[in-house]
Amino acid sequence: MVKENLCVQSVAHISHRRPQQEAGEICGVSFGSRGEVVMNDLQWIQSAKNGDEDAYAKLVRRHSGGLHRTVARILADDTEAWDVVQMAFLKAWQKLDRYNPRYSFTTWLYRIGTNLAIDLLRSRTSRERAHKAGTEHRLRLVGTGEGAGARADSNETDNVLQQLVGVLTPQQRSAFVLREMEGLETAEVAEVLGCSATTVRNHIFQARKALRRELRVRFPEYLPASERG
Amino acid sequence: MNCGIFREMIGSYVDETLEEGRRHWFRTHLRECPTCRESALREEPSLLFAMAPAAPGEPEEIEACAVAVMGRIRQDRLESRLHRRRRPWLAVAAAAALVISGGIAWRTMVGGGSGTLQPVVEARRDAELQSSPPTVEVEMAGEEVRVYQFANEADSDTAVYFIVDPALEL
Ligand SMILES: [Zn+2]
Numbered sequence: 001m002v003k004e005n006l007c008v009q010s011v012a013h014i015s016h017r018r019p020q021q022e023a024g025e026i027c028g029v030s031f032g033s034r035g036e037v038v039m040n041d042l043q044w045i046q047s048a049k050n051g052d053e054d055a056y057a058k059l060v061r062r063h064s065g066g067l068h069r070t071v072a073r074i075l076a077d078d079t080e081a082w083d084v085v086q087m088a089f090l091k092a093w094q095k096l097d098r099y100n101p102r103y104s105f106t107t108w109l110y111r112i113g114t115n116l117a118i119d120l121l122r123s124r125t126s127r128e129r130a131h132k133a134g135t136e137h138r139l140r141l142v143g144t145g146e147g148a149g150a151r152a153d154s155n156e157t158d159n160v161l162q163q164l165v166g167v168l169t170p171q172q173r174s175a176f177v178l179r180e181m182e183g184l185e186t187a188e189v190a191e192v193l194g195c196s197a198t199t200v201r202n203h204i205f206q207a208r209k210a211l212r213r214e215l216r217v218r219f220p221e222y223l224p225a226s227e228r229g
Numbered sequence: 230m231n232c233g234i235f236r237e238m239i240g241s242y243v244d245e246t247l248e249e250g251r252r253h254w255f256r257t258h259l260r261e262c263p264t265c266r267e268s269a270l271r272e273e274p275s276l277l278f279a280m281a282p283a284a285p286g287e288p289e290e291i292e293a294c295a296v297a298v299m300g301r302i303r304q305d306r307l308e309s310r311l312h313r314r315r316r317p318w319l320a321v322a323a324a325a326a327l328v329i330s331g332g333i334a335w336r337t338m339v340g341g342g343s344g345t346l347q348p349v350v351e352a353r354r355d356a357e358l359q360s361s362p363p364t365v366e367v368e369m370a371g372e373e374v375r376v377y378q379f380a381n382e383a384d385s386d387t388a389v390y391f392i393v394d395p396a397l398e399l
Contacts, residue, residue, distance in 0.1 A: 158282075
């Protein structure tokens with residue numbers, strides 16, 4: 001527990017010296033600076049701890065969209081992701097007394113949500129996995145000269161991931177989504193997943209390798225023209 | 230100039246050796262510069278996923294989530310209050326059970342004489358009173374609801390709750 005707290009503290013430090021909030025960061029909110037976001041979160045959490053449910057509702061409204069986007073990418077299922085998000089906020093409410101306000105609420109919340117998503121992935125039956133694989137649909141071909149990836153509709157990136165994510169383990173999926181798609185720092189991903197930075201990097205390498213292979217085989221239209229066979 | 234720097238950074242990005250600030254710049258340029266995106270994807274197709282959008286989510290879905298979560302939280306709170314309220318009544322039921330079994334034991338010990346019947350009858354009267362479903366009414370000022378509980382001591386696991394808006398009561 002002490003080790004975990006030390007790790008979160010370092011995450012908070014790193015986050016503060018980041019020059020600019022990247023679009024698609026863990027908060028998923030468009031505030032002027034990270035500091036402002038953290039400040040409001042803490043005020044609302046303190047009120048919620050004192051029984052102010054409206055304050056907690058504000059936290060839910062602020063963070064549910066971003067958490068949903070992340071969980072939906074991990075699960076490759078939009079609807080199921082909302083169930084997980086609701087469960088995560090309920091669990092967070094129940095454990096709010098144990099939340100230490102010195103650390104990032106989002107990291108704590110994403111940890112709860114990601115753990116629930118990973119549990120759900122592990123509990124999915126092989127029949128469900130087979131069903132997912134069988135419902136693969138082809139995405140529209142974009143252009144012939146220029147690489148389609150260069151002009152791909154951004155939502156299609158999610159569609160492609162949905163088709164390919166089945167080749168990754170739950171941990172690889174989570175690490176890749178948090179790091180590569182949500183743009184988190186390695187230390188933050190490590191904190192969310194409760195593992196070391198080295199393990200995170202290893203998950204990213206493995207995920208990238210598998211996705212690269214699958215992309216070449218199943219989505220050659222997303223590669224630059226010179227790459228297509 | 231920036232494009233040249235970007236292309237030199239592709240390898241380090243994939244190797245996870247870029248410092249976080251430079252990594253952030255790399256990801257921004259990847260989204261904004263079509264020429265660099267083209268060459269980056271040629272070198273590493275999985276960079277497609279670094280361009281994933283940061284959509285904030287549909288407002289209606291977010292609101293529905295907030296309503297669902299807060300509804301569950303309120304429901305949990307009501308349930309936990311009811312559990313606390315129910316305990317004194319369970320103690321009364323336990324005491325009544327003691328009276329009944331005590332009466333029967335006393336009758337067994339003394340024997341079947343006519344004078345021994347009276348306490349048993351009293352105990353049975355107690356039992357009859359307790360077996361009619363007791364009602365526990367809980368006012369929840371903050372919630373502006375009134376909660377009724379119907380339960381039977383013979384079945385301590387089951388209770389029926391009615392949560393009522395007093396304004397709608399007859
Ligand atoms: Zn460029």
